[in-house]
Amino acid sequence: MTKRMIVMLLTMATFLSVIGLVKYRQIQAAIAQNSAYQPPPESVTTIIATQENWQPSLSAIGTVAAVHGVTVSADLPGIVERIAFDSGAKVEAGDMLVHLDSRQEQAQLAAAEAKRELARLNLERAQGLKQEGVIAQADYDTAVSTLQQAEANVGEISATIDRKMIKAPFSGVLGIRSVNLGQYLTSGQPIVPLQALDPVYVNFDVPQQDLRQVPVGAEVRAIAEGSPDIQAVGRITAIDSVVDESTRNVQVQATFDNPRLKLRPGMFVRTEVLLASKNPVVPIPASAIRYAPYGDSVFIVEQMNGPGGASYRGVRQQFVKLGSARGDQIAVVSGVNPGEEVVTSGAFKLRNRGAVQVNNDIMPGNDPAPKPEDN
Numbered sequence: 001m002t003k004r005m006i007v008m009l010l011t012m013a014t015f016l017s018v019i020g021l022v023k024y025r026q027i028q029a030a031i032a033q034n035s036a037y038q039p040p041p042e043s044v045t046t047i048i049a050t051q052e053n054w055q056p057s058l059s060a061i062g063t064v065a066a067v068h069g070v071t072v073s074a075d076l077p078g079i080v081e082r083i084a085f086d087s088g089a090k091v092e093a094g095d096m097l098v099h100l101d102s103r104q105e106q107a108q109l110a111a112a113e114a115k116r117e118l119a120r121l122n123l124e125r126a127q128g129l130k131q132e133g134v135i136a137q138a139d140y141d142t143a144v145s146t147l148q149q150a151e152a153n154v155g156e157i158s159a160t161i162d163r164k165m166i167k168a169p170f171s172g173v174l175g176i177r178s179v180n181l182g183q184y185l186t187s188g189q190p191i192v193p194l195q196a197l198d199p200v201y202v203n204f205d206v207p208q209q210d211l212r213q214v215p216v217g218a219e220v221r222a223i224a225e226g227s228p229d230i231q232a233v234g235r236i237t238a239i240d241s242v243v244d245e246s247t248r249n250v251q252v253q254a255t256f257d258n259p260r261l262k263l264r265p266g267m268f269v270r271t272e273v274l275l276a277s278k279n280p281v282v283p284i285p286a287s288a289i290r291y292a293p294y295g296d297s298v299f300i301v302e303q304m305n306g307p308g309g310a311s312y313r314g315v316r317q318q319f320v321k322l323g324s325a326r327g328d329q330i331a332v333v334s335g336v337n338p339g340e341e342v343v344t345s346g347a348f349k350l351r352n353r354g355a356v357q358v359n360n361d362i363m364p365g366n367d368p369a370p371k372p373e374d375n
Contacts, residue, residue, distance in 0.1 A: 040355070041312075041313070041354075041355035041356050041357040042346060042349055042350060042354060042355070042356050042357065043346065043356075043357050043359050044299075044301075044315075044343045044344075044345060044346040044347070044350070044356045044357070044358060044359070045343070045344045045345045045346065045358070045359065045360050045362070045363050045364065046301055046341045046342060046343055046344055046358050046360065047284065047285070047288075047341070047342055047344050047363075047366065048339065048340070048341055048342075049282045049284060049332075049336050049337065049338055049339065049340045049341075049342050050282070050283075050338055051280055051281070051282055051338040052280070052281060052282075052283055053278040053279065053280055053281075054278065054279055054281050054283070054323070054324070054326070054331055055274055055275065055278050056213075056275045056278070056279055056323075056324065057272045057273055057274050057275060057324065058206060058210055058213065058214065058272070058273040058275070059270065059271065059272050059273075060204040060205060060206060060270075060271050060273075061204065061225075061268060061269070061270060061271070062202040062203055062204030062222065062254075062268070062269050062270075062271040063202070063203050063204070063266065063267070063268060063269070064200055064201070064202055064263045064264060064265050064266060064267040064269060065200065065201040065202070065203055065265055065266075066172075066195040066196050066197060066200060066201070066265045067196050067199055067200060067201060067255075068169075068170050068172065068194075068195070068196035069172075069193070069194070069195045069196065069265055070169065070193075070194055071190045071191075071192070071193050071194070072097060072166060072168070072169070072190070072191045072192050072193070072194050073188050073189055073190045073191055074098075074100070074166065074185040074186065074187060074188065074189045074191060075163045075164075075166070075187065076100070076160065076163050076164055076187055077184070077185060077186050077187050078100030078101050078102070078164055078184070078185060079100060079101040079182060079183070079184050079185075080098055080099075080100060080101075080179055080180065080181055080182060080183045080184075080185060081099050081100060081101045081102075081181075082098070082099040082181075083097075083098055083177065083179070083180075083181055084096040084097055084098065084099065085097050085098075085174055085177070085192070086174075087174060087175065087176045087177050087192070088173070088174060088175070088176070089173075089174050090171075090172070090173050090174075091168040091171065091172065091173075091174060091194070092168065092171045093168055093169065093170045093171050094167050094168060095167060095168045096165060096166075096167055097166050097167060097168055097174075097191065097192065098166040098179065098191055099164070099165050099166070100164035100165075100166070100185065101164075102160075102161045102164045102165075105157055105160050105161045105164065106161065108157050109154065109157045109158060109161065112150065112153045112154045112157050113154055115150045115153070116147070116150035116151055116153070116154050118150075119143070119146045119147040119149075119150040120147055120150075122143050122146065122147075123143045123144060123146075123147045125143075126139060126140045126143040126144075127140070166191065168194060169194070170194070170196055171196065172194050172195050172196040172197060173194070173195055173196075173197050173261065174192050174193065174194055175192055175193030175194070175195070176192070176193075177191065177192045178190050178191060178192060179191050179192075195264075195265055197258055197261045197263070197264070197265075198257065198258045198259055198261065199234075199255050199256055199257050199258055200255075200256055200258045200263050200265070201237075201253050201254070201255060201256075202220070202222050202234065202253070202254045202255075202256060202263075202269055202271060203251055203252070203253050204251070204252055204254075204271045205244075205247065205249035205250065205251055205252070206249060206250050206252050206273075207248065207249055207250075208243050208248050208249065208250055211239070211250050213273075213275050214236065214239070214252060214273055214275075215236070216236050216237065216238070216239060217235055217236060218235065218236045218273055218274065218275070219233065219234075219235055219273075219274045220233070220234050220235060220236060220254040220256075220271055220272070220273050220274070221233055221271065221272045221274070222234065222254075222256060222263070222269040222270070222271050222272075223269060223270045224262070224263070224267055224268075224269050225267070225268040225269060225270060230262045230263065232256040232257070232258065232262075232263060233256070234254045234255050234256035234257070235254060235255060236252055236253070236254045236273070237253055237254060237255045238252070238253040239251075239252050239253070240252070240253075252273075254271070279323070279331075279333075281323055281331035281332060281333060282331070282332040282336045282337075282338060283326070283329040283330070283331050283332070283368070284298065284329065284330060284332055284336065284342050284344065284366075285328055285329060285330075285344045285345075285364050285365065285366045286325065286328060286329065286330050287344055287345050287347075287364040287365075288342050288343060288344045288345075288347060289320075289322070289330060289347075290317075290347045290348065295319045296319065296320055296321075296322055297317050297318060297319045297320060297335075298317075298318055298320055298332075298335070298336060298342050298343065298347070299315040299316065299317055299318070299342070299343040299347050299350050300315065300316045300318050300336070300340050300341065300342060300343075301313060301314075301315055301341040301342075301343060301356060301358065302314065302315070302316055302341075304353060312355050313355065313356055313357070313358070314353050314354060314355050314356065315343060315350050315352070315353070315354055315356055316352065316353070317350075317351075317352045318335050318336065319335055320332050320333075320334065320335030320336055321333045321334045321335055326368045327367050327368040327370045328364075328365035328366050328367050328368070328370055329366060329367075329368050341358075343356070344363065344364050344366070345363075345364045
């Protein structure tokens with residue numbers, strides 16, 4: 001019985017050893033086959049990197065402001081007798097806008113002018129009598145003072161009448177009027193906005209660390225938000241003397257010619273300050289960048305050797321430092337050298353040392369100043 005058990009155990013051990021050896025050889029063959037497997041190459045597009053000198057710039061959102069902008073208002077109370085302008089019209093400095101009723105002041109002026117004439121005649125008589133020694137010096141001085149007071153009274157009433165003739169303080173474009181004929185206006189009541197629109201200011205903020213790169217006289221480009229056809233080129237004319245404590249930004253003011261009056265006060269515009277220096281960069285299409293939390297990268301096409309020593313075209317993942325963007329392009333500050341072949345589309349499906357097949361029949365956009373048809 002014992003001998004039979006020993007034979008059975010030896011038989012089972014031999015069987016298991018044979019099975020294990022067979023499976024081991026199968027696994028080793030599968031591993032060898034998997035190691036030798038080369039996935040098919042991915043189809044990509046590429047460009048040869050070149051170096052260019054880009055003029056660096058600072059971008060910000062600005063607001064258009066008028067060089068001169070006021071809301072014309074009534075200086076004195078009165079009833080609107082005449083409105084001499086149309087809403088939205090252009091006016092010159094000194095043009096009549098609104099005439100308030102001044103009949104009472106006109107009557108007062110006539111009375112004051114009569115008193116002035118009487119005082120002038122009395123002074124002339126006093127001069128003759130003084131020369132003859134008939135009147136005292138004090139009486140003569142009284143006549144002189146009376147004439148001066150009469151002239152001052154005439155001037156005061158004339159100034160009141162002039163203040164009831166409301167005129168444009170400067171040349172510009174009127175807004176929509178807020179008064180009607182026959183309406184009673186109180187002192188300070190608004191009548192119509194008036195804006196000088198040529199030239200105009202654009203105010204925008206610059207971080208304090210970039211302030212040294214933004215000198216007075218630097219060129220600024222402005223594009224109206226939502227209206228890319230409204231563009232203008234101006235220059236920085238003033239920089240605020242203080243830094244905002246809450247944002248650590250400095251307000252900068254640029255002046256733009258606006259002959260067609262397309263830029264209006266209150267508009268939001270995208271500004272770009274062109275800096276004086278030029279930096280060497282390698283521009284590549286934005287589609288070539290593979291963004292990741294641990295760093296941005298591109299794929300460089302190179303000749304590589306496979307596990308069996310065979311040569312093939314593969315990609316090497318290269319981390320890069322990016323600069324500013326311009327149209328379809330992004331500037332690579334470091335990480336890509338001129339002459340290297342960079343993958344421009346299909347980077348999302350690549351892996352390091354993966355095989356690729358270049359097909360440049362259809363290339364992604366690479367225009368520094370694109371003009372889309374449906375903008």
